[in-house]
Amino acid sequence: MEKQKYGMVLPIILLSYFMIILDNSIIFTSTVKIAADLNLDPQALSWVSNAYALTFGGFLLLGGRAGDLFGRKRLFLIGLVVFSLGSLLVGISTGATMIVTTRALQGLGSAILAPATLALLMDSYTGPLRMRAIAAYGATAGIGSSFGLVIGGLIASWFSWRDGFFLNVPVGILLFILAVRYIKVTTRPAVGKIDYLGTVTSVVGFSALVYSIVGEQYQLLAAIVAVIFLVSFVLTEAKIKAPIMPLKIFADRERSSAYVARFFFMGAMLAYWFLTPQVLQQLYHFSPLQAGIAFLPMSIVQFIAALQVSRLTTKWGNSRLLIVGLSTTLLGVLLAVVIGIHAGYTWAVALPMVLLGLGQGVTLSPLTVSGLANTDREIAGSASGVVNTIHQIGGSVGLSLVVALTSQISNAANSYHAALLIIASYLVVALLAASNILFQKN
Template sequence: MSKNKEKFGIVLPIILLSYFMILLDNSIIFTSTVKIAQELHLNAQTLAWVSSAYTLTFGGFQLFGGRIGDVFGRKRVFLIGLVLFSFGSLMVGLSTNAAMIISMRAFQGIGSAILAPTTLALLLDSYQGTMRTRAIAAYGATAGLGASFGLILGGIITSVFSWRYGFFLNVPVGILMFVLTIFFVHDSKTEGSRHLDFVGTLLSVIGLSALVYSIDGTSHQILALIVAIVALILFVYAEKRIKNPIMPLKLFMDRERSSAYIARFFFIGAAFAYFFVTPQALQRVYGFTPLMAGLAFLPATLPQFFSATQVSRVSMKIGNDRLILVSIISGIIGVLLSAVLGLSHGYWLAVGIPMIFFGVGQGLGLSPLTIAGVANTDADIAGAASGVVNTVHQFGQSVGMSIVVAMTSGFNNPATSYHYQLLIIAVIFILSFIASLGIQTKKQ
């Protein structure tokens, strides 16, 4: 494929819109759960599985999704992912009972697990040099915007129409992306082996899925954790010995990449926990409706969008590694401001204004973390590196949210609970800051 050094063309919009669609569904469910439970007559345990089933397969199949693009070609795998995700979305929207919506959410998660790493790998194939850096910056910005827009869009759709339309919306978008991909995206062939690591694939799916379940599951979580640990140890051992591993261990030999994975894990863990607990606090303390709770994120979303557009320019001035530190500090300031002021001071002072700092941190952070996560990779491992980036992203969300909820479950007062939740989120942000100190951007 020819690399246009002046214009991105239509390939980047295809990649970004497809990725945005996945991320939207990851957070749109937060403002839809009450309506889904009422309409399908779900109890609390069953309702939890509507979210967990998606997370289970999305997290469990990430490495598999990234590697099959390396082996069988990105375009072909991307098209398969679009079909699976779009069909899963349609069936979720048509669901009439608990079994149907849970199984279709799991099916949708498999489509997402194939799409997410393949979108990033396609981007790496399609652009080089400065254009690649700018494209990855846009991709990272999309990662943050998808989550926050999901809350807003979910609130609007659920309040004005029906929660089902949030999933139906994916179908025409998926069809459009499928058609555009056929005509405008060129496949790139890697020089590596065409053989898939079936042992590694099986162990990674078992290990990662069991790990997700040990975090988000509703019973036998200790057993799931034991299964996860055993499977992942065997997985690492197998990857050392297999000639064409699903996750080449050389990915972690680069300090910039490995530090970026850890920093991203904590960064998205803190951010996603904030996205999860804040709408609940707004509804319980201030009496906001789901729509109002979604719109209440605009003070974060708008600065996030603006700061994301400035990433390339700022990164060129201060460097990718320093930009990551600035973004995390901004997030810490926003969270601690809310914690110190307290919800008793009213929405704008206690939540709205601090959200601006949080939004700026989100807008500036995910792009450089994505750049560092795929730094110094060649074509043969681009998909695998993309898979690790998205795996870390997905697991960071689950772990961060679960830790914050578990550690504050004993508080009955919602304002008090939110105060301590914010303090824990700030600590997770600080861990991201410490990890990011290990990122050493290579100078050109």
């Protein structure tokens, strides 16, 4: 009976969100072939991921606010069109400039689409149904990222890496048709204007921040630009009447702590998802298919754990489940550090992945719930945009910092070991932020 109450809206939302998260992850097991096919150096290759993450994260606040003002269903449909077009263009890319640019366009489509999905979910369900729907949404983020590695490996080995992007086109068309038919307009658009100054300062600020970490030239200048524009962004949001990121969103201790935890958690996970397939291919000489299949211990456990989130939340509470998830993820990374990559796949990778999958499976849903805690419908889109912005910017900055700090280590095993230590430090910070939520409630 309960599935009937959800109707078609939840499957449409989850499938669309799964598609955009999958695309952020599917690139990782395809990086070796993409680099060889398009003659990309390591810095250019990192921008294939960062270009998507930056436009995704940079424009999410605008996408969330635009949904509040112009209607979430309308923005959802626009996002599907832009994302599908970007996917098509990525698939036909012929060089570094084209693939980075089209990945940025794809990220823009995701930035329009993602906050609309979460806001539509908030509009469509109430009470226990909403809590379970949010839990499913949060689980989708982790499952999409994890399974993206497996699917990316399959596509890169059996077909072409390009086919993974071409597949988004028919799926996007199908979702567009279903959304037109089944998603109903349930709330009136809010009154206000688009915060263009906030949009420009946030996009430039976040982009400059990441470039200051991974760029090859003018890094100090980029860092200065990042500080100036991000400070300007915060000052703008404090004064403007209709900000894309209302600062009152951060006034709630639970929400703000969840944002910090999500930022560092995604920095850790994106770095792990990006680096591990490469080290598997470099040291173990895995094919992209084998590197993707190597993530099955994590993916399967994560999927099973995610199915238990609703029951565990009822039993333990959202905050305690978050602490358990982050602690288990940290334990998995530390186990990989202690064992060492030379111990072989089973002990050095598969065994820690079981803990990582378990931890991730029960972490993202509580993070999403806390990130939306105590919000009203007027700022649902903006809050959804902040959750997704933190998700993407945290991952991009975290990955960039790991790449920058380990790029001078020529030995692949030593570089990976150092990266795992940095990833573990991110998770410690995320755990401390999550503990702040628990202490508040006790």
